[in-house]
Amino acid sequence: MRDQFHEELDRISDRLVEMSRLTGSAISRATTALLDGDLKLAESVIEADEAIDAIRRELDDSAVDLLARQQPVATDLRMVVTAMRMSADLERMGDLARHVAKVARLRYPESAVPAELRATITQMGHAAEKIVAQTGSIIAGKDVQSALSLETADDEMDALHRQVFEHLLGGDWTHGVQAAVDITLVGRYYERFADHAVSVSRRVVYLVTGEWHSSTDLLGVDAGDDD
Amino acid sequence: MRDQFHEELDRISDRLVEMSRLTGSAISRATTALLDGDLKLAESVIEADEAIDAIRRELDDSAVDLLARQQPVATDLRMVVTAMRMSADLERMGDLARHVAKVARLRYPESAVPAELRATITQMGHAAEKIVAQTGSIIAGKDVQSALSLETADDEMDALHRQVFEHLLGGDWTHGVQAAVDITLVGRYYERFADHAVSVSRRVVYLVTGEWHSSTDLLGVDAGDDD
Numbered sequence: 001m002r003d004q005f006h007e008e009l010d011r012i013s014d015r016l017v018e019m020s021r022l023t024g025s026a027i028s029r030a031t032t033a034l035l036d037g038d039l040k041l042a043e044s045v046i047e048a049d050e051a052i053d054a055i056r057r058e059l060d061d062s063a064v065d066l067l068a069r070q071q072p073v074a075t076d077l078r079m080v081v082t083a084m085r086m087s088a089d090l091e092r093m094g095d096l097a098r099h100v101a102k103v104a105r106l107r108y109p110e111s112a113v114p115a116e117l118r119a120t121i122t123q124m125g126h127a128a129e130k131i132v133a134q135t136g137s138i139i140a141g142k143d144v145q146s147a148l149s150l151e152t153a154d155d156e157m158d159a160l161h162r163q164v165f166e167h168l169l170g171g172d173w174t175h176g177v178q179a180a181v182d183i184t185l186v187g188r189y190y191e192r193f194a195d196h197a198v199s200v201s202r203r204v205v206y207l208v209t210g211e212w213h214s215s216t217d218l219l220g221v222d223a224g225d226d227d
Numbered sequence: 228m229r230d231q232f233h234e235e236l237d238r239i240s241d242r243l244v245e246m247s248r249l250t251g252s253a254i255s256r257a258t259t260a261l262l263d264g265d266l267k268l269a270e271s272v273i274e275a276d277e278a279i280d281a282i283r284r285e286l287d288d289s290a291v292d293l294l295a296r297q298q299p300v301a302t303d304l305r306m307v308v309t310a311m312r313m314s315a316d317l318e319r320m321g322d323l324a325r326h327v328a329k330v331a332r333l334r335y336p337e338s339a340v341p342a343e344l345r346a347t348i349t350q351m352g353h354a355a356e357k358i359v360a361q362t363g364s365i366i367a368g369k370d371v372q373s374a375l376s377l378e379t380a381d382d383e384m385d386a387l388h389r390q391v392f393e394h395l396l397g398g399d400w401t402h403g404v405q406a407a408v409d410i411t412l413v414g415r416y417y418e419r420f421a422d423h424a425v426s427v428s429r430r431v432v433y434l435v436t437g438e439w440h441s442s443t444d445l446l447g448v449d450a451g452d453d454d
Contacts, residue, residue, distance in 0.1 A: 064304065064305065064308060067294065067304060067308075068300045068301070068304050071298040073295045074295070077291065077294060077295050078291065081291060081294075081311070084308070085315075088312075088315070165408070168404055168405075168408055169404060169405050169408065173404045177395055177396060177400045177404070177407045178395075178396050180404045180407045180408060180411075181392070181395055181396065181407060181408075181411045184407075184408045184411045184412060185411060185415065188412065188415065
């Protein structure tokens with residue numbers, strides 16, 4: 001049987017898994033809302049973000065409370081601090097899904113996505129869903145191998161992001177400045193969403209192995225981006 | 228005389244002030260590099276970001292170490308956790324300054340900023356410098372009043388950001404898609420920079436008063452944005 005500290009930590013971990021489920025649902029619905037110009041769906045994503053924020057607050061309160069009551073050291077301390085950082089990443093992923101939904105809402109009843117970019121944006125949405133689903137499994141299973149393969153999924157997202165820029169800057173953009181601005185921002189939101197997911201999975205690897213993957217950074221590293 | 232815990236906490240606070248000084252210098256130089264198409268200056272900003280990241284790592288290691296050795300509770304615990312969150316915000320501000328510098332580098336020897344937007348971008352740069360300078364003073368002085376006035380500076384930044392969009396979408400944009408993409412991203416970077424600075428100052432208010440300003444959120448809130 002687990003002791004009280006680890007039981008409470010398990011509950012915190014369950015909340016992280018729940019947050020990844022909710023952000024996955026949010027980015028999936030936001031992508032559909034964006035592609036279909038679906039106002040209702042967009043608004044449901046925007047409203048649902050409050051639930052993600054609430055779990056984050058609750059989780060962080062529990063974590064601080066756990067630190068105060070149980071005074072963990074070494075790996076146990078590191079686990080609590082890292083859980084709080086994961087919750088920050090996941091909350092931000094919820095925000096980014098909400099941002100995509102807000103672009104959808106702004107352009108309703110049109111879709112913000114020109115026809116020739118639908119395939120790419122659809123793929124970005126799928127990549128985001130895949131990454132966050134994997135992230136949830138990684139947290140639940142403390143699965144280091146999956147965490148490493150998630151970096152490949154992030155490379156896929158980066159390649160799609162480059163495709164978006166190639167479309168925009170290829171010289172035959174005919175959709176005007178507003179669509180260019182929308183697509184620039186949306187592309188950035190998906191890319192940042194994936195960055196934060198990778199950051200979460202790196203934290204899991206760090207917890208399990210004590211080593212920060214492919215970086216000299218340790219505990220204190222948030223979702224970086226190299227663009 | 229202060230006890231050891233508070234002396235160590237003071238050192239952590241000094242590092243946060245140093246981080247805000249470095250991010251202030253970075254955003255100032257990045258803005259000049261962007262406006263002047265100055266490659267050398269842009270590269271110096273990109274390289275200098277590593278120093279900010281290093282302070283962040285060091286600071287967070289000290290904070291975790293302090294938690295483990297001193298086992299603080301109540302306000303003391305809250306201060307250490309909050310300091311780690313501030314360092315995350317400040318590190319991200321450094322990243323955003325680096326992003327601005329990268330746009331400058333990408334467009335060298337041209338400037339990414341069309342003539343009629345120079346004034347607005349200059350003002351965004353100044354607003355960012357002002358906000359981060361105030362942030363440093365607020366951390367150093369635990370000055371709640373200044374922290375509240377920083378929200379006004381952030382409103383200024385939001386207004387400038389709206390001006391950028393009005394230029395872009397006003398219907399007489401003649402600078403092509405690439406300049407529109409650059410300006411969209413740069414505008415977003417400045418806005419996020421200010422959001423993170425506000426987040427830092429809210430954390431100071433929270434530490435001093437125990438109340439989260441203008442929000443139901445408590446400890447666990449990162450730089451939000453409402454766009």
